[in-house]
Amino acid sequence: MGASKSEHFSEKQNLIASLAKALGHPARVAIIEYLLKVDTCICGDIVNELPLAQPTVSQHLRELKSAGLIKGSIEGNAICYCIEESTLDVFKQFFTHVEFGLDEKKKRCC
Amino acid sequence: MGASKSEHFSEKQNLIASLAKALGHPARVAIIEYLLKVDTCICGDIVNELPLAQPTVSQHLRELKSAGLIKGSIEGNAICYCIEESTLDVFKQFFTHVEFGLDEKKKRCC
DNA sequence: ATTCTTTATCGTAATATTGCAATATTAAAA
DNA sequence: TTTTAATATTGCAATATTACGATAAAGAAT
Numbered sequence: 001m002g003a004s005k006s007e008h009f010s011e012k013q014n015l016i017a018s019l020a021k022a023l024g025h026p027a028r029v030a031i032i033e034y035l036l037k038v039d040t041c042i043c044g045d046i047v048n049e050l051p052l053a054q055p056t057v058s059q060h061l062r063e064l065k066s067a068g069l070i071k072g073s074i075e076g077n078a079i080c081y082c083i084e085e086s087t088l089d090v091f092k093q094f095f096t097h098v099e100f101g102l103d104e105k106k107k108r109c110c
Numbered sequence: 111m112g113a114s115k116s117e118h119f120s121e122k123q124n125l126i127a128s129l130a131k132a133l134g135h136p137a138r139v140a141i142i143e144y145l146l147k148v149d150t151c152i153c154g155d156i157v158n159e160l161p162l163a164q165p166t167v168s169q170h171l172r173e174l175k176s177a178g179l180i181k182g183s184i185e186g187n188a189i190c191y192c193i194e195e196s197t198l199d200v201f202k203q204f205f206t207h208v209e210f211g212l213d214e215k216k217k218r219c220c
Numbered sequence: 221a222t223t224c225t226t227t228a229t230c231g232t233a234a235t236a237t238t239g240c241a242a243t244a245t246t247a248a249a250a
Numbered sequence: 251t252t253t254t255a256a257t258a259t260t261g262c263a264a265t266a267t268t269a270c271g272a273t274a275a276a277g278a279a280t
Contacts, residue, residue, distance in 0.1 A: 003238070003239090003264075003265055003266080004135055004136065004137070004237085004238060004239090004265095004266095006136055008136075008161035008162075009136035009137065009139070009140055009161075010136075010140075013136040013139045013140050013143070014136045016133070016136075016139045017133065017134055017135050017136040017138070017139045018134075020130045020131070020132075020133035020134040020139070021130070021131070021134030021135070022130075022134075023126070023127065023130035023134075024127055024128075024130040024131030024132075024133075024134040025114060025127050025131070025267090025268085026114065026116055026118075026119035026120075026123040026124045026126075026127040027114070027119065027268095028127070029119070029123045029126045029127045029130070030119055030120075030123050032208065033123070033211075036208060036211030036212065036214075037211070047226090047227090050118075051118035051119075052118075052268095052269075052270090053269070053270050053271080054226085054227075054228095054270090055227095055228080055229080055230095055269080055270060055271080055272090056268075056269050056270065057227095058227060058228055058229085059228090059229095059267095059268080059269080059270095060268095061227090061228095062228085063267095074277095077225065077226055077227080077276060077277040077278060078225090078226060078227075078277090079226085079227065079228095083208075083212065085212055088205065088208060088209070088212075091205065092202075092205040092208075092209065095198065095201065095202040095205060098142065098146060098193075098198060098202075099198070099202065101143075101146030101147070102146065102193065102195055102198075104146075113234075113235055113236080113268070113269085114235095114236095114267085114268060114269085135237090135238085137238095157256090157257090162238095162239075162240090163239070163240050163241080164240090164256085164257075164258090165239080165240060165241080165242090165257090165258080165259080165260095166238075166239050166240065167257095168257060168258055168259085169237095169238080169239080169258090169259095170238095171257090171258095172258085173237095184246095184247095187246060187247040187248055187255065187256055187257080188247095188255090188256060188257075189256085189257065189258090
C-alpha cells in the first residue's frame with residue numbers, strides 16, 4: 001500500500017509519530033537548531049544557512065509549521081519564524097514518560 | 111530527486127534526524143511503548159499487539175533496530191527485543207539542548 | 221509605476237516508505 | 251525426522267517524500 005494505517009493507532013501515538021516525522025530530516029533539524037541559535041526569530045536568511053534551494057527550504061518550513069513545531073508571522077515582506085515551545089514540550093514529555101518506564105523496569109533483561 | 115542530501119549536514123543533525131525518522135510512524139511509537147509496558151523484554155507476541163501483518167511488524171522492528179532504538183537477542187526460536195537506553199538518551203539530550211536554547215532566548219519575539 | 225527582494229506554490233522527476241502475500245529460515249516439540 | 255511455531259526476507263504495488271526549476275505573489279525601495 002504505502003499509506004500508513006494511522007487510524008489503527010491512538011491519538012497520542014499518531015501525534016508523537018507526526019512530530020518525530022517532522023524532525024526526521026537533517027534539514028529540519030538544522031532549521032530548529034538555527035532558530036535556537038539566532039537571537040530572535042528569523043526573518044529571512046534561513047535559505048542562506050542551508051545547502052538547499054529556496055523552494056526546498058520553504059517546503060521544509062511548511063512541514064515544520066504544519067506539524068506545529070514552529071510558527072510564523074508576516075513581518076513586512078518577510079516571514080518571521082520561531083519555535084513553538086508548547087509542541088516541543090509535548091515531544092519532550094514523551095521522553096520523560098519513556099524514561100520513567102525504563103526506571104520502572106529496572107533493566108531486568110538484555 | 112527524492113534522496114535527502116544528508117552529506118550536507120552535520121553528523122549530529124543526521125543522527126537526530128535518523129532517530130526521529132525511526133520514531134516517525136505510529137506503529138513504531140506503539141512498539142516502543144509496548145516494550146516499556148511489558149515487564150521484561152518481549153519474546154514474541156508483538157505481532158498480536160499491533161493491527162498489522164507479521165511481515166510489516168518485522169520490518170518496523172528492523173527499522174527501530176537499525177536506528178539503534180531497540181536491540182534484539184536470539185532466545186530459542188524467538189527474538190527478545192528491548193529498548194536501547196543509550197540511544198534514547200541521545201535523543202532526549204537533544205531536547206534538553208533545545209530547551210536550554212529556548213531559555214537563553216527568553217522569548218524575545220512572536 | 222517599476223524594480224527588487226523575499227517567500228510561496230506548481231509541476232515534475234527521482235527515490236523512499238508502507239504494507240502484505242508468499243516464502244524462507246531456524247529452532248523447539250512431537 | 252517430521253511437524254509446529256516464531257521471526258525474517260523477498261517481491262511487488264500503492265503512496266509519500268525530497269528536491270528544484272519555473273513561476274507567482276506581495277510588500278519595500280527606487
